[in-house]
Amino acid sequence: MIVGTLKPFEEIVSSITGYKKILVIGCGSCVTVCLSGGDREAHALTQDLYNKPQYKDGPPSFHVETFQRQCELDLVKTYLEVPESTDAILSLACGAGVQTLAEAFPDLPVIPAINTTFLGALDEPGTWREKCRGCGDCILTYTAGICPVARCAKRVFNGPCGGSSGGKCEVSEDVDCAWQVIIDRLKALGRLDDYEKLFTFKDWSAHGAGGPRKARRATNYPLD
Ligand code: SF4
Numbered sequence: 001m002i003v004g005t006l007k008p009f010e011e012i013v014s015s016i017t018g019y020k021k022i023l024v025i026g027c028g029s030c031v032t033v034c035l036s037g038g039d040r041e042a043h044a045l046t047q048d049l050y051n052k053p054q055y056k057d058g059p060p061s062f063h064v065e066t067f068q069r070q071c072e073l074d075l076v077k078t079y080l081e082v083p084e085s086t087d088a089i090l091s092l093a094c095g096a097g098v099q100t101l102a103e104a105f106p107d108l109p110v111i112p113a114i115n116t117t118f119l120g121a122l123d124e125p126g127t128w129r130e131k132c133r134g135c136g137d138c139i140l141t142y143t144a145g146i147c148p149v150a151r152c153a154k155r156v157f158n159g160p161c162g163g164s165s166g167g168k169c170e171v172s173e174d175v176d177c178a179w180q181v182i183i184d185r186l187k188a189l190g191r192l193d194d195y196e197k198l199f200t201f202k203d204w205s206a207h208g209a210g211g212p213r214k215a216r217r218a219t220n221y222p223l224d
Pocket residue numbers: 131132133134135136137138139140147148149150
């Protein structure tokens with residue numbers, strides 16, 4: 001899922017300064033699960049925005065909502081109602097959600113309250129780690145299900161760089177060496193032979209260097 005982090009409070013205050021009536025929208029999907037931009041966070045942020053800063057002309061008025069998926073243009077256009085005389089939207093969605101709102105409401109500024117950080121998974125309660133870079137050409141088949149693109153600091157493809165110590169990456173003791181994990185897992189799976197297979201090259205053309213990527217598939221599925 002997409003993991004995000006609330007922006008620094010002062011940055012959010014600065015970005016909403018000057019607006020009088022703000023619609024604050026939490027997103028009910030990824031950012032709810034990673035505890036950064038859901039309903040609870042939207043209300044807590046709004047409370048803080050209302051109470052804490054010293055606004056020159058008093059605090060703006062806020063209306064808080066949570067929308068299930070801000071990144072779906074047709075849902076947003078159909079179901080999201082913007083209260084009359086709203087002059088800005090503060091979105092707690094990821095960047096895709098913010099841009100979808102901007103497209104749906106071309107006359108309103110849409111301000112992000114979240115820094116979208118990575119595609120990750122829950123390691124343990126309260127801790128998410130990056131697990132995928134969305135590179136468009138997944139190699140997990142060959143690496144025992146552990147991604148060196150996302151989890152190796154140097155993105156090396158043919159074994160450890162030599163900097164690991166005690167199974168940890170040289171960048172931090174908090175980070176497992178991805179290649180150590182790959183090798184351990186290949187051993188456990190009885191597939192250590194795979195480690196001997198060299199990657200010649202990876203197709204990076206799917207990674208996005210050619211501009212924004214697009215996925216398209218038929219949506220007229222039969223109902224049964
Ligand atoms: S190889 Fe690419 S698509 Fe597969 S997990 Fe790694 S970054 Fe994601």
